[in-house]
Amino acid sequence: MSTTPVAPKVNRIGLTVLEYKGSKTTLCAGCGHNVISERILEAMYEMGVQPERLAKLSGIGCSSKTPAYFMSRSHSFNSVHGRMPSVATGALLANRSLVGLGVSGDGDTASIGIGQFVHLMRRNLPMIYIIEDNGVYGLTKGQFSATADVGSKLKSGVVNELPPIDTCLLAVQLGATFVGRSFSGDKKQLSAMLKAAIAHNGTVMLDVVSPCVTFNDHEGSTKSYQYMKDHEEPLHEVSFVPHFEEIDVEYEPGSALDVRMHDGSHLRLRKLEEDYDPRDQGMAMERLHDAHQKGEVLTGVFYVNPDKPTFLDMLNMTEDPLATLPQDRVRPPREALEAAMAELR
Amino acid sequence: MVTSDLVVQPPQNSGSSHVVNDMSISVATVNGSGSQSSNSVLLRAIFQMGVPVSGKNLFPSNIAGLPTWFTIRANQHGYIARKKEIDFLVAMNPETAKDDVMSLAPGSSVVFDEPLKLSELRTDLVFYSVPYDKILVSVGVEAKVRKLVRNMIYVGVVAQILDIDMKEVEIAIQRQFSKKAKAAALNLSAAKAGFEYAKASLPKQDRFLIERSNKTAGKIIVDGNSAAALGAVFAGVTVVTWYPITPSSSLVETLIEYAKEYRIGADGKSTFAVVQAEDELAAIGMVLGAGWAGARAMTATAGPGISLMAEFAGYSYYAEIPAVVWDVQRVGPSTGLPTRTAQCDVLSTAFLSHGDTKHILLFPASVEECFTMAGDAFDLAERFQTVVFVMSDLDLGMNNWMADPFKYPERPLDRGKVLGKADLERLGGFQRYKDVDGDGIGYRTLPGTDHPGAAYFTRGSGHNEKAQYTEKPDDYANNMERLNRKFETARSHVPRPELVASGKSKIGIIAYGTTHWAIGESRDQLRGEYGLEMDYLRLRGFPFSKEVHEFVKAHDRIYVVEQNRDAQMLTLLKMDLEPALLTRLRSISHMDGLPADARSVTDHIMTMEGK
Numbered sequence: 001m002s003t004t005p006v007a008p009k010v011n012r013i014g015l016t017v018l019e020y021k022g023s024k025t026t027l028c029a030g031c032g033h034n035v036i037s038e039r040i041l042e043a044m045y046e047m048g049v050q051p052e053r054l055a056k057l058s059g060i061g062c063s064s065k066t067p068a069y070f071m072s073r074s075h076s077f078n079s080v081h082g083r084m085p086s087v088a089t090g091a092l093l094a095n096r097s098l099v100g101l102g103v104s105g106d107g108d109t110a111s112i113g114i115g116q117f118v119h120l121m122r123r124n125l126p127m128i129y130i131i132e133d134n135g136v137y138g139l140t141k142g143q144f145s146a147t148a149d150v151g152s153k154l155k156s157g158v159v160n161e162l163p164p165i166d167t168c169l170l171a172v173q174l175g176a177t178f179v180g181r182s183f184s185g186d187k188k189q190l191s192a193m194l195k196a197a198i199a200h201n202g203t204v205m206l207d208v209v210s211p212c213v214t215f216n217d218h219e220g221s222t223k224s225y226q227y228m229k230d231h232e233e234p235l236h237e238v239s240f241v242p243h244f245e246e247i248d249v250e251y252e253p254g255s256a257l258d259v260r261m262h263d264g265s266h267l268r269l270r271k272l273e274e275d276y277d278p279r280d281q282g283m284a285m286e287r288l289h290d291a292h293q294k295g296e297v298l299t300g301v302f303y304v305n306p307d308k309p310t311f312l313d314m315l316n317m318t319e320d321p322l323a324t325l326p327q328d329r330v331r332p333p334r335e336a337l338e339a340a341m342a343e344l345r
Numbered sequence: 346m347v348t349s350d351l352v353v354q355p356p357q358n359s360g361s362s363h364v365v366n367d368m369s370i371s372v373a374t375v376n377g378s379g380s381q382s383s384n385s386v387l388l389r390a391i392f393q394m395g396v397p398v399s400g401k402n403l404f405p406s407n408i409a410g411l412p413t414w415f416t417i418r419a420n421q422h423g424y425i426a427r428k429k430e431i432d433f434l435v436a437m438n439p440e441t442a443k444d445d446v447m448s449l450a451p452g453s454s455v456v457f458d459e460p461l462k463l464s465e466l467r468t469d470l471v472f473y474s475v476p477y478d479k480i481l482v483s484v485g486v487e488a489k490v491r492k493l494v495r496n497m498i499y500v501g502v503v504a505q506i507l508d509i510d511m512k513e514v515e516i517a518i519q520r521q522f523s524k525k526a527k528a529a530a531l532n533l534s535a536a537k538a539g540f541e542y543a544k545a546s547l548p549k550q551d552r553f554l555i556e557r558s559n560k561t562a563g564k565i566i567v568d569g570n571s572a573a574a575l576g577a578v579f580a581g582v583t584v585v586t587w588y589p590i591t592p593s594s595s596l597v598e599t600l601i602e603y604a605k606e607y608r609i610g611a612d613g614k615s616t617f618a619v620v621q622a623e624d625e626l627a628a629i630g631m632v633l634g635a636g637w638a639g640a641r642a643m644t645a646t647a648g649p650g651i652s653l654m655a656e657f658a659g660y661s662y663y664a665e666i667p668a669v670v671w672d673v674q675r676v677g678p679s680t681g682l683p684t685r686t687a688q689c690d691v692l693s694t695a696f697l698s699h700g701d702t703k704h705i706l707l708f709p710a711s712v713e714e715c716f717t718m719a720g721d722a723f724d725l726a727e728r729f730q731t732v733v734f735v736m737s738d739l740d741l742g743m744n745n746w747m748a749d750p751f752k753y754p755e756r757p758l759d760r761g762k763v764l765g766k767a768d769l770e771r772l773g774g775f776q777r778y779k780d781v782d783g784d785g786i787g788y789r790t791l792p793g794t795d796h797p798g799a800a801y802f803t804r805g806s807g808h809n810e811k812a813q814y815t816e817k818p819d820d821y822a823n824n825m826e827r828l829n830r831k832f833e834t835a836r837s838h839v840p841r842p843e844l845v846a847s848g849k850s851k852i853g854i855i856a857y858g859t860t861h862w863a864i865g866e867s868r869d870q871l872r873g874e875y876g877l878e879m880d881y882l883r884l885r886g887f888p889f890s891k892e893v894h895e896f897v898k899a900h901d902r903i904y905v906v907e908q909n910r911d912a913q914m915l916t917l918l919k920m921d922l923e924p925a926l927l928t929r930l931r932s933i934s935h936m937d938g939l940p941a942d943a944r945s946v947t948d949h950i951m952t953m954e955g956k
Binding site for chain 1: 797
């Protein structure tokens with residue numbers, strides 16, 4: 001009896017999911033970061049992003065190592081500690097046709113990199129910025145980071161007394177146009193948010209709580225799997241319909257908010273909090289502030305503005321990548337130099 | 346023997362009791378008083394008379410209210426280094442007037458504001474008293490703009506005393522205020538009033554005169570930062586990032602102007618991007634990101650910014666990413682003389698960062714070289730896939746220099762070893778850090794290259810030839826050896842030194858950058874006054890090419906003249922030369938924040954020669 005080989009499943013650009021794989025991870029077994037890497041490559045596969053068009057950028061830390069563990073067919077730049085935003089900015093200025101994906105951690109972003117982080121947010125550079133947030137420094141063996149909550153306890157018994165920096169609140173205030181928080185253990189929500197991120201044109205800032213199984217998953221930690229299971233407070237149910245698919249689930253009128261993304265996709269937020277409108281910057285900041293007061297770990301899409309001009313729009317740059325413009329477009333003609341010399345005579 | 350048009354002509358005797366076309370004029374004012382326009386007009390007027398000039402602004406780190414001195418040197422022989430002695434003082438600043446007058450050599454002239462009563466101070470100077478406020482009232486200048494045109498009066502006074510043609514002053518004023526007709530008319534009336542007052546009331550008592558000559562025909566006047574900006578625009582720069590810092594800010598500000606003029610496509614879109622970053626760390630990070638993605642990317646800064654760029658400079662060296670950094674050197678750190686010149690970042694920049702890093706440095710001496718090296722820097726950065734520093738300084742970057750018009754760059758852009766889609770299809774793949782050609786330089790691909798084998802992972806020093814993560818001792822050592830081979834290759838690619846040799850002298854001078862202008866004049870002084878012939882090698886790049894070694898071998902003793910305390914270039918030379926040659930090097934240090942001058946160099950050399 002003969003068998004016909006089953007054609008492997010491919011995405012809309014004809015690639016299999018295997019073509020989105022990376023090297024084998026070297027992180028700890030059970031690390032939340034590995035789950036996020038999986039979600040990223042799935043989202044890229046499902047959205048049909050050409051791997052060669054993706055530029056992966058990172059700083060230093062466990063999180064910043066992860067670009068090696070997904071999508072080996074994409075160029076990657078594992079830069080220096082806290083400086084991924086500037087490297088990403090340069091790369092996207094040089095070639096605006098790239099899809100920029102920055103992967104950072106809470107130390108890399110909220111401490112050493114806070115300066116570059118806030119300036120990236122205010123520029124609204126079109127890219128996705130993911131913080132894999134576990135509240136501790138892993139590679140240097142478990143010191144608190146600046147996103148650790150007041151009262152969170154290290155294994156050694158040391159208790160954090162300083163208030164955390166809320167990277168989402170900062171991002172909303174400063175001008176990022178897609179801001180949300182998720183949890184590495186919430187597959188459905190994280191997947192939908194990542195796909196919506198790919199559909200967005202502007203700075204996407206996603207803070208993904210990702211427990212550190214080695215240094216911060218114990219009782220007393222506010223970034224443990226158990227703590228997240230007990231305290232995660234979704235703002236809404238997030239779903240996503242890409243522009244190349246039909247909308248097949250209809251919500252009752254008024255029960256869900258539909259945000260049309262830049263590429264024609266739909267971000268659909270089924271309301272759990274009736275009055276919340278993620279297109280309202282002030283409301284987003286107020287709700288995040290409120291969550292801090294209540295001790296909630298609020299997740300979901302806090303703010304989205306699909307139409308704000310990006311940094312690249314403001315620079316009035318040519319649509320063609322600057323990096324590969326031919327010489328006749330970047331060296332002015334002889335007469336131009338003669339004119340410049342005449343002005344100096 | 347290589348000579349250059351940078352070499353100045355020796356002086357000839359004029360045989361007249363007047364001193365013609367050879368003087369230095371110092372205008373002492375308060376910063377923020379608008380004297381810059383007046384000084385530019387005076388400089389331009391002399392230049393238009395055909396007399397070689399240079400202008401140097403000695404200014405404080407302040408917006409308004411502190412003393413500033415602008416020095417114009419006119420010299421028929423083309424000496425344009427700073428001259429130590431002042432021949433003609435225009436004293437406008439009451440705060441410094443007394444000190445300014447007391448520091449003059451006998452026989453100098455002083456134009457001063459009447460109420461300052463400076464003529465009572467000394468009897469061995471020539472004094473010209475000018476009642477500025479009375480003249481302003483007499484020409485009917487409205488009270489609210491008097492302060493703005495007050496300084497233009499001395500231009501007219503000086504023009505009359507030195508016999509500068511008022512027609513040239515008028516042309517210079519029209520040029521200075523080309524977009525403001527009303528301001529031009531007002532300033533011209535002030536200059537004329539000064540001229541008429543001097544003609545009527547100030548009989549000529551001094552020896553100095555400007556006579557029409559033909560030595561500036563076709564020349565331009567420009568500052569080094571503008572020349573560098575223009576050079577970058579014509580070298581195809583596409584990404585410029587910066588953080589404002591004196592004395593480099595005007596480089597990028599001028600670049601923006603030139604790019605807007607010459608680099609907007611027919612569709613109205615820019616073929617460049619300029620970003621003012623949040624700090625120098627971000628500026629160099631953006632340059633590396635852009636260079637990695639294939640842009641010709643640069644930033645401009647000064648010493649404090651260089652310090653902040655250290656980590657990324659090392660990253661550029663190890664991960665092999667093109668970048669261009671202009672270091673317009675000044676004294677530092679923090680508030681340490683940010684508006685004074687120096688060549689004090691040579692050693693720290695050569696080895697900037699941690700680990701075994703070393704970098705390609707270029708040393709422009711003239712505005713022409715600011716223009717050409719802007720292009721050289723990009724070609725070298727992309728060819729060698731590493732950061733290249735262009736070591737300018739405040740004197741070159743911010744002061745006015747006379748030059749021949751820049752030549753259009755004929756050499757095509759060298760974009761280095763970059764593999765595209767077709768190359769990868771032909772080769773079947775590539776290894777990012779493999780030394781295929783034996784020159785230590787690997788091939789790279791750019792993100793976005795549409796081939797499944799194009800991507801590689803960029804990280805610090807822990808990688809093998811395939812850009813894979815490794816901590817294996819052999820992999821690390823092999824990579825370090827290859828980086829060294831690459832640096833050795835660079836020796837024959839950086840700009841060659843310029844040699845001025847008689848073939849007979851056993852004494853040599855080595856200098857670089859703006860020190861060059863003092864050396865040219867000093868060599869003439871040494872020859873003319875002491876009969877000493879000195880050979881001269883002007884360094885233009887690091888790592889040193891073989892000509893540098895040959896020069897040291899060919900001379901018994903060599904004076905290395907530079908504008909820093911610790912003989913930084915001499916130290917770099919010592920690291921490169923064979924041990925037997927080291928004792929031949931002697932340091933001459935100039936480090937007071939002022940541009941080097943010939944007389945100081947000559948005196949220093951003669952002291953060391955024991956004469």
